[in-house]
Amino acid sequence: MISPPAASDLVTLRDVKFGYGARxxxxxxxxxxxxxxxxxxxxxxxxxxxxxxRLIGGQLRPKxxxxxxxxxxVAKLNAEDLFRMRRRMGMLFxxxxxxxxxxxxxNVAFPLREHTSLPEDIIHDLVILKLQAVGLRxxxxxxxxxxxxxxxxxxxxxxxxxxxxxxxxxxEPFAGLDPISLSIIGDxxxxxxxxxxxxxxxxxxDIIESLKIVDYVYFVSEGRVIAQGTPAELKVSDVPYVRQxxxxxxxxxxxxxxxxxxxxxxxxxxxxx
Amino acid sequence: xxxxxRMLRRLGxxxxxxxxxxxxxxxxxxxxxxxxxxxxxxxSLTMRELYFAGVLSLVIISVSGLFVGMVLALQGFETLxxxxxxxxxxxxVATSLVKELGPVVAGLLFASRAGSAMTAEIGLMKTTxxxxxxxMMAVNPLARxxxxxxxxxxxxxxxxxAIFSVxxxxxxxxxxxxxLGVDNGTFWSQMQxxxxxxxxxxxxxxxxxxxxxxxxxxxxxxxYDAPPTAEGxxxxxxxxxxxxxxxxxxxxxxxxxxxxxxxxx
Ligand SMILES: Nc1ncnc2c1ncn2[C@@H]1O[C@H](COP(=O)(O)OP(=O)(O)OP(=O)(O)O)[C@@H](O)[C@H]1O
Ligand SMILES: [Mg+2]
Numbered sequence: 001m002i003s004p005p006a007a008s009d010l011v012t013l014r015d016v017k018f019g020y021g022a023r024x025x026x027x028x029x030x031x032x033x034x035x036x037x038x039x040x041x042x043x044x045x046x047x048x049x050x051x052x053x054r055l056i057g058g059q060l061r062p063k064x065x066x067x068x069x070x071x072x073x074v075a076k077l078n079a080e081d082l083f084r085m086r087r088r089m090g091m092l093f094x095x096x097x098x099x100x101x102x103x104x105x106x107n108v109a110f111p112l113r114e115h116t117s118l119p120e121d122i123i124h125d126l127v128i129l130k131l132q133a134v135g136l137r138x139x140x141x142x143x144x145x146x147x148x149x150x151x152x153x154x155x156x157x158x159x160x161x162x163x164x165x166x167x168x169x170x171x172e173p174f175a176g177l178d179p180i181s182l183s184i185i186g187d188x189x190x191x192x193x194x195x196x197x198x199x200x201x202x203x204x205x206d207i208i209e210s211l212k213i214v215d216y217v218y219f220v221s222e223g224r225v226i227a228q229g230t231p232a233e234l235k236v237s238d239v240p241y242v243r244q245x246x247x248x249x250x251x252x253x254x255x256x257x258x259x260x261x262x263x264x265x266x267x268x269x270x271x272x273x
Numbered sequence: 274x275x276x277x278x279r280m281l282r283r284l285g286x287x288x289x290x291x292x293x294x295x296x297x298x299x300x301x302x303x304x305x306x307x308x309x310x311x312x313x314x315x316x317s318l319t320m321r322e323l324y325f326a327g328v329l330s331l332v333i334i335s336v337s338g339l340f341v342g343m344v345l346a347l348q349g350f351e352t353l354x355x356x357x358x359x360x361x362x363x364x365x366v367a368t369s370l371v372k373e374l375g376p377v378v379a380g381l382l383f384a385s386r387a388g389s390a391m392t393a394e395i396g397l398m399k400t401t402x403x404x405x406x407x408x409m410m411a412v413n414p415l416a417r418x419x420x421x422x423x424x425x426x427x428x429x430x431x432x433x434x435a436i437f438s439v440x441x442x443x444x445x446x447x448x449x450x451x452x453l454g455v456d457n458g459t460f461w462s463q464m465q466x467x468x469x470x471x472x473x474x475x476x477x478x479x480x481x482x483x484x485x486x487x488x489x490x491x492x493x494x495x496x497y498d499a500p501p502t503a504e505g506x507x508x509x510x511x512x513x514x515x516x517x518x519x520x521x522x523x524x525x526x527x528x529x530x531x532x533x534x535x536x537x538x
Binding site for chain 2: 057059083084086087089091093095097098099100110111114115156
């Protein structure tokens, strides 16, 4: 029995299956992101978190199942409608993806210049405002090559929210940040979400930082959502997978290794030959 | 027997692959053309690429043109002298440059100087997800990144070929008149009398225009299609230079056949 998505849900993934070529990455993903909330998607490296964001953004199409944003199936939109929808989405890429031929300022100004006809002095003020919010007003004139990884991520964050989007997607916003900027960015994600009246999806494996700021968490493993709940529920959860994440243990249900032939047989193979 | 079957299979596979790639590339170029509005509406985008593809190629184009013209004059003078027609060296230099060497050599230089840079730049933008980010910002990378580069190449190639020819004629003049003592007046007047505007100059411009379109089409396609890795971009850059060179030489033959008037038919 398929129920229609509640009007209060901005993003719905229903029975989504996806793979690159023959390799299936997502087997059966079901999740919803209610309007106005900050939702985290967690899982080990390579479990398909970035892939989920690309599905929501319409850059990939599911093999089967549905991805709904604001009630509309993203994979069925034509190019024009898809672009109209993306204008209301902001995405922070895992590695920033800043335009290397532009300064930090011009990077943040890019969506404003492309999609609005605001006069340059207003664009200037808006960009400075966004850069100030991520603490990099002083770096406005620097080029991406002159920024550190963490700074680049913060500029990319300013760029992602330049148009005050309704949906903001963050791919690993915490990776490679020092502890101070870590909590600043965490705070920022929460404050931006609430101030803009937006909805946020945060992809991360930093559980400590994200439990402080998110409303709901989905755990993804082997192509499925295997656990979910509010931070309070997760802290007392006894699902082994969740415990491993919350307690930060290296061994447990989440394998450290990419699937492979047995280590012993691979090492011995040379000797056998 | 098995070997032959395997060879045939590989040949067939290769041909299908090549045809598939050609079709894919044509579709890509058609999409770039369809997305070209922005390149003209916001001409500053194209201006920037004109600077990188055109202005920055000026030095290599001018210097090469000068040397090619000087060599042509030296070689031509020797041969023509045997027939007592040494003053015709100006005609020889100008004809070879305007009809053939200008477009072809400028095209080859343009492919290795500007085409390779375009491929590398677009390929790296893809590798670092800049094109992906642009798409997510609802900006079409074909319109914003690829089309301005394509049109900059199409516009700058005929100009560069013309500059190449002018510098070549100047080089020829230096050698013929200043060095070998050909009469200055004869040098220019024969050139003026012998070179037909339509058959010589217009055909040369048509060639350089076609070469420019072919080279930049190859360059932007290879960049956009490059696998998003360091090796991917590296081999795409090499392919641009090789494919452009072959395309220029093959197209030159085809166009020359069409323009050929020598038989009087
Ligand atoms: N373009 C691609 N082509 C083929 N396979 C891919 C491609 N992109 C990702 N994959 C594979 O899909 C799987 C999921 O990738 P994805 O980038 O979504 O992981 P992730 O959860 O974001 O990992 P991380 O936390 O390391 O960023 C990976 O195992 C990867 O090998
Ligand atoms: Mg990822």
